[in-house]
Amino acid sequence: MCGIVGYIGRRDATPVLIQGLKRLEYRGYDSFGIATVGSAIEVYKKTGRISDGESGAADLRGYAGIGHTRWATHGEPSDLNAHPHTDCSGRIAVVHNGVIENYGELKRQLAGRGHTFRSETDTEVIAHLIEEHYDGDLLAAVNATLPLLKGSYAVLVIAEDTQQIVAARDASPLVLGVGDGEVFAASDMTPLLEYTERVIFLEDGDVADLASGRCTIYHDGQTVERPIELINWCVEDTRKGGFAHYMLKEIYEQPQSFYETIRAGIDEHVRRMVTETDEITLVACGTSYHTALVFKYLAEPLCGIPVRVEMGSEFKYFTPPLRGLVIAVSQSGETADTIAALKMAKARNCPTLAITNMQGSTVTRVADETLLMRAGPEIGVAATKSYTAQLAALMEIVNLRCEGAFDDTLSHAHLAIGDVLLQDIKEAVALCSKAEHVFFVGRGPFYPVSMEGALKMKEISYVHAEGYAAGELKHGPFALLTPETPVVAVCTPGSTYGVMTSNIKEMKARKAPVIALGVAGDTELAEIVDIFIPIPNTHHLVQVLTASVVLQLLAYHTACALQRDVDKPRNLAKSVTVE
Template sequence: MCGIIGYIGDSEARPRLVAGLQRLEYRGYDSAGIALADEELSVFKQAGTVGDLDLPVETPQTCGIGHTRWSTHGKPTDANAHPHTDCSGRVAVVHNGIIANYDELRETLPDHRFRSETDTEVVAHLVEAELEAGVDLRAAVAAVVDRIEGSYALGVVAAGYDGIVAARRNSPLVVGHGADGNFIASDVTPLLEHTRSVSYLEDGDVAHLTRDGVTVHQDGALVDRAVTTVEWDADAAEKGGYDHYMLKEIHEQPTALRQAIAGRIDPIEGRVELDDLSLSDDFLAGIDEVQFVACGTSYHACMYGKQLLEELADVRATVEFASEYDVGSGRDPERTLVVGVSQSGETADTLRALRTASRSGIRTLGVTNTVGSTMARECDDVVYIRAGPEIGVAATKTFASQVVVLALFALTVAERRSELDATVGRELVEHLQDLPGAVQGALDRDDAIEEVAVAYAAGEAFFFIGRRFGNPVALEGALKLKEISYDHAEGFPAGELKHGPLALVTEGTPVLAILTDGTRPEETRNNVKEVQSRGAPVIALTGAGQDGDYEVGFEVPELGLLEPLVANVYLQLFAYHVADDKGRAIDRPRNLAKSVTVE
């Protein structure tokens, strides 16, 4: 939810911390700050963006921590900005997560003076008390985290103490091993310009970073955390000449889709070879139910995947909001599979759902974009979507990549259960291979979509409708528009319009209708006539050769069950240009953060 960066080495810390925070602003951007430590502690923080920080020109310190905040406890004010310090001003703490028992912990510190409304500040005072008892900084932090309930990724420095101490539980934290020093960060994006050698801390780890190296302890014992190489390069996390990360990532979808299917389809046989899926044939043949758990955009991808799985593999599938998931009764754990989908692999609600399933003896599969993430480490099996870094808060290329990987999964399950119709399977594989080109065709019409978006940007509200595979795309299209434009937008199964929402339709309500193959377009056209008779303009995404009387129409090439994914690109661009026309902060929409790592 918030972004953490830390550096200790041979170079000046301040520019590394500031640059790192700027790369992390998609995780939070309502306040920011840094703490620089040597024999004294210097703290600079305030409400606003990283660029608003008032910093001195020269700062010789080579050790420090930084934070960019997405508020959970306390409003975005200077006082509530991180880092937080103790009474003496010698300890500084940055934190991502929620300390559930901070009120109780504060009551144990009656003589300490608190300056903020945050849960985090209690950590600084607890560390102060431990240091006064004569222990070193690592031991002090280890003692404090033993008392914390909730979730945390912590970075701690103290004047007169060597290095940075970091700890995590249920919030991500990465260690970067560089040539001129060592780093901590909430994810790899701020590390790429300095190093691609990283290790991922695990729950309960307490790491001590010095100029000479990194040591990690768990329960007081020294442990090794493998150093891995990040395949992404620094350029992948830059805007590349686009005005916004979101627009860049929309246009990266053909590449992301090719990466998602690369090496997973036999080009000669036209068969899926999802080799990274290690679930046995016997297990897949014997499952009674697949439960998908996810949040937001990933939930919509799961809706698409559920329908593919049921149609192709003849297995019962359900989709549940991860925050609402419980195992329930009447299920055989040995014949159930729970599939968690999360771009970051760190979504707190989804991780909780997966852990609930695992405790019940149900096998878990993670579908994620992030190697080394908590989901990847904790699930029984994992499949990566390979979309590359996604910086924009509103997910775009990862939605399409998630659906493609779930399609590959559905084909694999269907084949191993001997349920796959050869003709249907071959056609879907061909369409998967053609999908990147079809998406590029939609992107090539960006100027036309922009013209339509600007023309309708003043709409009072926006409705998105579709059936079958068009339903999750309608929901996703509405989510994108409200995320970045702040306009009221709703997605509906098209047939539900007449059961209440039609009362809201006026001449000022543009309706975006998905009428492609795989969406029962002949039925949805009746709903289109209903809204048009009430004066609403219709922007239609149609299959090739379809007739219809619409205010605006965009035709999607023949791609069978994947046509709605191409329609989705038009909806993404529409949302982007509406928001851009209104001058919104597209990459940093208000109140939102990229990775929701608190429940």
């Protein structure tokens, strides 16, 4: 949530900041702003998206600057609430990602001392606190301010008549890029890719003093060395590559990202961790929670191991008894609720494993071990290739527990994913795009697949959708079925096939039109539903993947039919770094 970017070096800062904010816009796009420093601070900020308003910032000059793209937490989207925020004199500018929990108390104290506030944000208190401590030494002023803040922050600060940026983080991501005579700072790696492959991941509590060609990092007042790491992503990974939307590009990248994740394998430390435990608890949010539920449905019957799945947002407040391995699943590696749960598990002496797409992210630094997905950058807000890459990692754990029984199945699964990308779903899209409500149903692992299908539909098309275990519809939701309420059912061969077809007939008896996903050649299913979408007749592990991809395509094309902003759905951000 929110993206920040900073630059200091030999280039004009403004084009670097504008391009960086475009790369970060998936983290928030309510408003944006840029500040540069020369003899004075120059600020431009505006409601809306950087792509629509960048021309207004073109006249800002300077070789150092900071930028921000916002997902609103305190105060509605507006020009005044947009970052950067400045102090009373306009000599200091701040951008911030995170939440200052005690900002109300700080704001009252500062107002009582004569400070004038222009915004409703929590961030503005940081600028005024720095102002009170600033006597020409910006690093000292920031260091004096940080202990007063409660909550989470990644901040970049500039001041007039200085050629430096002070950066600090605590419980919110911040990465530095090291170039030739220049230094970059950003919420994640995507703005850095076209300038450098050398990055430094700051730790919680770090404060960095950035100047042209120099980066000094402090922790608890002492100089520290943080390793420079090489990143293996490239800038081409962050471009659309001829696709209409990032989401469609990322859907089509799934055969490769799944294959790369499987091919990467699991190192020996993680192998021992996942094979020696007697119980597994997974903690996740959103789409990652759905992949964890799929794992539960696969691992318990196939591996004979108890699996508990917990929502990260509930875990902190209603912590279950913990035994055995705790796995945190997070695409970004920065999901605040998941990180908090992971820290609690460590405090209870549980072995911990992170499954994430982001090298160097917070979960990788908190967990004992990491299983890295190989999805590459995912720019669309709706998770697609990161979802199937998570499934690849989790299915590989199932495979390990089953002594490699699914080696061949998983090594060829990407071919089946590629097959369904060409599926014709026009009839289903036409039906869903006319509906106000859509139900998604399945049984076993296809229940969480249905939940994920419903999530995709609601978040990018804004059509109200709910995912249910098919047998639960008769316990209330049947009251909502009408001829205008489509039901999307996943019905594949197996122990639940007979009862699923019975459930579908019950829905048809209530006049609900049914779209069914079933294996190619299933004429019995095709005859009882309104629209039949075939998927390859493969192992049920692979059917989980192919059904999921079809549901992604259904949501995508429905959203396009309704002319929605697919890559940047309203009110949402990709990386949820606040509780």
